[in-house]
Amino acid sequence: MSAKILIVEDETELAHLLLDYLRAANYQAEIISDGIQVIPTIDTIHPDLILLDLMLPGRNGIEICEEIRLKGNDVPIIMMTARVEESDRLRGLESGADDYVCKPYSPRELVARVKAVLRRRPQKDSTDNSGIELDRNTGQLRLEGKDANLTALEFHLFDLLYSEPGRIFSREQIMDRIYSDYRVISDRTIDSHIKKVRKKITALKPDKELIHSVYGAGYKFELQ
Known part of the structure; x- marks a missing residue:
């Protein structure tokens, strides 16, 4: 499909592991690690889906997700975090995330979730x-x-x-x-x-x- 996936993750090893798996699945993918860079990057590359870590330097994932939605951008967002409490998951979904994945997770499972979210989204020509x-x-x-x-x-x-x-x-x-x-x-x-x-x-x-x-x-x- 060559959909563009933006990986927002400050754990370098994990980010590059996701990059490898996504590219192997024929997706285009880019990595950024600083929360401050997310909105400008979205405005520049217009990703088809965002993998968004909750805890980031600069800005946290909840704030970023809320701003994306306030701007009227409906790009699919899968939030990734080590927080496993139900209240944290609900807050992530309420902020506008389409899915929520708790660490540690299988990269293969995450790629499967990416495919599932993109399948649910009507794809324009x-x-x-x-x-x-x-x-x-x-x-x-x-x-x-x-x-x-x-x-x-x-x-x-x-x-x-x-x-x-x-x-x-x-x-x-x-x-x-x-x-x-x-x-x-x-x-x-x-x-x-x-x-x-x-x-x-x-x-x-x-x-x-x-x-x-x-x-x-x-x-x-x-x-x-």
């Missing part, structure tokens, strides 16, 4: 004025109303690049994001997938090059 339309519910890329007939893996690859226009993704970063089973593949495999996606796009939109090679660095999406 991504569209722009170039005639590109991504339907993440069906895994379809449409150009000028016509289906590009991408495979599931090709769709994940295009969605990854499309979600961050202008950002250069190395072949290694693409491998990490689109393969969830840690299989060993070569750079040529990524190049082959890119070539196939380009061919399908060109068949429907011959006047535009959407995926650009950056010599020695990787690939990026950009309208020109």
